[in-house]
Each structure stands twice: as structure tokens, then as C-alpha cells.
Amino acid sequence: MAAGGLRTWALALSLALAGATAALAQDSGSGDESARKPVTPERWAVHLQGTDILQYYPRFTAPYAGTNSFRAGPAWGNTVDATLYAGLRPWAGGEVWGNLEMYEGYAPSNTLGAAGYVNGDGAKVGRAHAYARIARLFVRQTVDLGGEADDQDADLNQLAAHRSKDRLVFTAGKLNVTDIFDTNKYAHDPREDFLNWSMIAAGSFDYAADAWGYTYGATGEWYAGDWTWRGGIFDLSNVPNNAVLTSDFHQFQLVGEAERRFTWNGHPGAVRLTGFLTRGNMGRYDDAVALAQRTGAPADTALVRRYASRPGLHLGFEQEVADGIGVFGRLGADDGRFESYEYTDIDQTAQAGVSVSGARWGRKEDTAAVAAVVNRLSRPGQRYLDAGGLGILVGDGKLPHPGAEEILEAYYSVALAKDIHLTLDDQLVVHPAYNRDRGPVNVIGLRLHLQH
Template sequence: MIRPLPLSSLATLVLLLAAPAAAQTIPTRAPADATRAVAADPAAAPADAGSDARFAVHGQATLVVQATPGFASPYTGANSLTPRQAKETADVTLYAGVRLWRGAELWTNPEIDQGFGLSNTLGVAGFPSAEAYKVGRRAPYVRLQRTFLRQTIDLGGARERVAGVANQVAGWRTADRLVLTIGKFGVGDVFDTNSYAHDPRVDFLNWSAVDAGSFDYAADAWGYSTGVTAEAYRGAWTLRLGAFNLSKVPNGEMLEPGFGQYQLDAELEHRHRIGGRPGALRVTLFRNRGRFGRFDDALALAARSGEPVDTAAVRARRTRAGISVNAEQTLTDTLGVFARAGLADGQVEPYDFTDIDRTAQAGLALRGAGWRRGDDTLGAVVIVNGISRAHQRYLDAGGLGVLVGDGRLPHPGAEYIGETYYRLAATRGFDLSLDYQHVAHPGYNRDRGPAEIFAVRLHEAF
């Protein structure tokens, strides 16, 4: 249910929550928005991690202001990024959880949202703000983003203390375990996670930095779905399986109610140590099944009928699949590196995420201990996104994708993105980030750009 609130009320609430606080219950480095979190170093765990808590309440508030100056734009289409604009997004989330019985947690995440992404979240396949939903609103509104039940079944091994953070009740668990989750939550809460690039509220903002751009994960227009997952932890290995509802139509606000259109996910993770320092490697596969259109079919129909090219006119029951690899490695006490690469079927239209058929990224995150700012973080990433020849022909004929479509594409090219941010930990729980992105060939169009994008982000976790 969406319930409007006065704009002044949300702005006031965000600014109040973003004000520096004297004391907080969440460590500055704790994930701001995840379905699970564990203290990797027991000695560094919060004070509440040693007890089995019954109830937990946390929250967050994030304000992002993003702008782009002028850039080359000889022509535009319905889904183009336009120059000389500034937009803001704001959200406030409550994380309320209760331990029902041993190993079982019930969580709900009501959220207040407001604002727009640049060009109403259009124009770049690797869109520059993952805090911008595909649904923009001028007036704040309330939406229930997550409600899920998670059951953890201990199977033995070393005992681990679990930090009390957003969507995780403080307590204990064993290294070997089975974790079952059912309800409404994000595919990215469980799959394709990364310690350095996965949370736009505290690290990178770009869509194709926080997830593999080709991972067409099931989601409504806000990025959440209904489904079930199972995770089996055994030693250094984890196997994850999941089934989720797709939206009723591509990029839609409404989800399928009963897996009429669905996604199946699988992920294998291996955790390791190199030189005594932790790292992980994950391989993720997805398979979407629903009513999708093929680009060449849409082009052929338009040539016969004289109507505008549109994949909606040729949708039929089809499958679209993809695979991605995700790696992270701690190199020193202050430096970590990460990389992702992914590939998806480029003959069939993407459904719920964005217009990317292949992607690669590499980046680093550096803590500020070297300049006596131990809780600050400097991050940098380079990303290359691409699409198939059929996808290029479709856009050149005037077709529109999930996010991109300049009306024509006579000179296609890969989308090159560089992003860097500096996150200043002002006080415990509150941080200020400055972010810069360089986007060459936005929407795969060599005739447009490059676009320089600047952002300021305020974030408070409590």
C-alpha cells in the first residue's frame, strides 16, 4: 500500500536522522541493508552479539543528491539521459525483527521513499544511482519492502557470534548450517553479495557496481520479489538455491502472485585465505521463465507491419539465462579488491533489472587508517557493459529497453563507467560521501556523452 506523506515531513526526518549522533548501536561498517550479517572477527563483534536477543529494531536514512552538467547530446529519445540536471532521492527504513523460536527470525521493513533518479531513472544501462528506484514520486510514500521468515538450522562445526544489525538478530550459530528464507525480500540479499561493492547506501552507487549488470534478477520496480531460498554452509563452501516471482510485465510494479513467471537462481561460494587474509569466489546462475520478446522477432514484425519496433508485440513463453562470477580478496589490513564478470542471453529482452547482456568490473576499497581516518573509505571501480548485435539493431530501429533507448543507435559502443567515492565517517553511525562517475557512451551510444556525474550522499544507521 502506498500512502503519501507531506514532502516537508520526509525532508525533516532525513535531516534529523542524518545529524551526527553521540551514540549508536550499530558499528559504522555494519551493512546498512542486508538480510544477514556476521562479525568476521569475534573480538570485534558488538556488545550485543554474545547474547540471544529476542527482539531487534534498527533503522537507516539516506539522502542522495546527484547532478550532471552539459555533455554532447545531438539527439535524444524517450529513454535518453539528458544533460544539465540535478535530482535527489531520500529513503527512511525501519528494520523490526523478532526471534520466534530457536533459529527462526521474522523481519519486516517498512520504508518511506521519495525522489527521482536522473532523467527519471533512464538513459544509462549502468545507471548511476542504485538509490533511485524505477518508480519516482514527488511526494513521500510508505511501502513495505520486505517481510520474510528466516530459519537457521545448526549442523555443527565452530560456533560463531552473530552481530545484531539490520535484518539480523544478535546471537549464535554454527559454521555448518542450513538457512531457509521465505517471503518478500531482495534476490541480492542472498545472491551476488560482495563485501566491497553491494550496498549503495554505504559504498558504490552505480547499478552495475553493486551487482553484476547482466544478472537480470527477479524484482518489482523497487527491486524486491517474493520467493524462497535455501543456503547450505559446509566448511569453506556454500550452495545457495532460490525461486522468485518475476514482475507481471518487464520492469513492472506488480509481481506475479504464484510463480506464473519465475526465476530460478543457484550460487556456489568458496571462502579461502591467501596469505592469511580472507577472500571469496562466487559463481551465480539465473534462469528466467516467462513471456519475453526476441529482438530479431520484433524487428521482423516491424518490417512487415510498418509499426514501431517493440518486443511487447512478440512476447511468448521463453527462457532467458545467464551466469556471473564474483570475487573479493583482502590484501592488507586496509585494502581490499573485488571483481565481477557476467554474461546473459543477448537475443531475448532483459526483464526486471537493466539492459546489459555482458559486463565486467574491477575495483578496490581502501580504509583511511593510512591517513589517520580509520573508519573512512575510499573506493574506485571501472566497469564495461555491452549488448548483443541483435540488441544493438533493436535500439537503432527505435526500440526502447528497460532503461535505455535514444531513438536510434547508428554508432554503438560499449558503455564504459568509472566510479570513485570517499566516505567520511563523521560520527558513529553517520557518514557523508562524495561520489564521482564518468560514463562514456551512455546507453551504448558513441554519439552521446561522456557524462560526468557528481553526487553527495548522507547516511545514518541507528
């Protein structure tokens, strides 16, 4: 466990007890009360999560390395985080939420070495000692439009409430773009399901975010029957892959999504089409390579940045195919002429997987799942890496033999207690950072997760 990790979990457990006491004290109902139908609306709530991830990979083939490479190994990584969630309902249909988040530790190779990185819960800013930040601070307003009831259960950043199936939802403040866009029941949260970075959302979804995954923005959602339309505008970092956001939205991102929910043989499913347009100062790969050829220095997109647009589009689905068995997939692409701005160095992606509830063998709180991902970088991006360029997470100094990055991940999550899960995870990364000369890398992980 990372230095101070025991202190972190002691704090987490203390906060959990405090949250439980608060939950019992409030007369609006929470915890088991949220299971009642219809739900009892909450006026306020306090929740907590804590996650400790320990990972290891043995030595692998690596004839050369660069600044952003996986170290040849063997290597360990340990990240710890804890979040305190506090929400209240100041008026009808309104919710105000704030999240205080603590981070500590380093992921393997300090969150570098693969575009589909192996720890999606590890911030890009690793530190040996614990530090805290305000992760989210936002207001949400729900406006009922009538129709049948579709009550909202209590959850993290969500108060139990009565609502109609047809409604408008407006959200503004500091949040994570994937709180609202490209959600997926089976592959979306590295604290609970798959750990790999490129399964939190489509790997090509270069969504606006600072180094911790959060940004400022505003969204609107229109729920009409089995359809939902979403749109939002978000602030970008002042330069690509930076910890500081712009102060005036002069660099921004637009995101839109259409979702269709349905049932198949009595089992729920959904399809989502998501698009984004990034507007900001970004470097064109071929411009950086051309400059490097003239100067003899390694390619660097920072030297050729100009105000430009970078669009992307992806399709995702989730479908329960039998009781306790669900499948999912995503397929996406973006404009590979320009550098990735915020997320990771992926221009095309395809993923598919299956998740099985332990209820099928008498362990209803357990989950077993497996998924495969194929990520690709554009040809201009490959030329850039071969010219010594560095991406957000990748850069081996050269790339004479580029190829697709292929990832296979499997995990089993076992419920140790009502609010505590232990997960054994294994990831095989073939051609990490699109490099056929290096790897494969086999990363084994243990995740301890508390959520109340």
C-alpha cells in the same frame, strides 16, 4: 534536498532515537553489545537507515535523444529514502523481519539514460512527495549442523546469535534477491559504497524484482566448512519491468550459487559463481525488429512476447590484499537474444575495483574506493535499439554507432559521527546507453547516510 527532505530526516532522526532507546532497553543486548565475543543472542531489534543522494551533471554532447535518454543537461537529481527494520526471534533459530521503506524524489533524468545507471538507490518509481511501502517481510530459519562456532553479529535484518560454521539456512517471504545472492563486501550497497546500478551485483544478473527491487520467494543455503551452496525460486513481474508481481508464480526465476571462502597470505577472500534461469513471457529482439520492418513502427518487444527461458551466469570475487585494502571484480553474461526482464539492459559485463579503509591514514571509519565497469548489449539488442526500441533504462530512438558502455566511479566516504557518513562521488559514463554519438556524462554526487 527534495521537497519534504527535511521532514524526512527529522522523521529519520526521531526513529533513530527511538531505536536507540529500544536497544538500550532490551536485555538481550545490541549496539556495542554485539561486539562482545561470544555474542549475546538478541531476541528482537529495531534499526533505521536514511539516505539522501544529490547528483548533478553538466551539459554533454547529444545530437539526438529518445524517450529513455539522459537529458542533455545540465540536470539535477535528488532521492531520499528511509527504512525502519524490525526483527524478532519467536523460536530457536528463527527470525522474523519486516522493513517499512519510504521513498521521495527523482534521480537525474528520472532513472533513465544508461544501462549502468548512476543512482542504484533511486527506485524506478520516482515521486515528488514521500510515499511508503513494505519492502521486506520474511522469515529465516537456521539449523545448526555442528562444527566450530561462527557467531552471527547484529546487523540490519540480522539478529545476533550463536551458530555453527556448518548449518542450513532457509528464508521465505518478501525480500531482495541480492540480499542472499552475489553479495560482495566492497561493492553491493549504493547506500554505503558504490552508487552505480551495475555494481550492486553483476550488471547481467537480471534478478527477479518489482520496480523497487523486491519480490516474493524462498531460498535454501547449505554452509559446509569454507563452502556454501545456495538455491532459490522467485516471483517475476507480470510483464517485464513492472511494479506488479504475478500472483501465482506462473512466471518465475531460479537462482543458484556456489561460494568458496579462503585466506590468502592471512587475508580473507571469496569467490562466487552465480547462475539464473528466468521463465516468463518475454520478447525476442529480432522478432520485434522484423515486425517493425513490416509495419514501419518502432520496434517493441511487448508485441512479440511468448513464454521462454532466459539464462545467465556470472563469476565474482572479493579479496583483502593488505590490512584495510580490498579488491573485487565480477564477470558475467546472459542470453542476449531476449529482452532483459527486470533489472537493466546489460548482456555482458566486467568490473574491477579497489577499496581502501581510512584506517590506513588514521580515519578508520572512512573509505576511499574506485572501480571501472564495462557493459555490453548483445548484437540483437543493438539492432532493437537502432530500430527505435526501448529497453528498461535505455533507448535513444536510434543507435547507428553502438559501443560498450564504460563507467569509472570513485568515492570518498567520511564519518561525520558514529552513525552518519557523508560521501563525495564522481561517475564518468562513456557511451551512455551504448551510444557512441552521445556523451560522455560526468555525474557528481553527494550522499548523506544515517544508519543505526
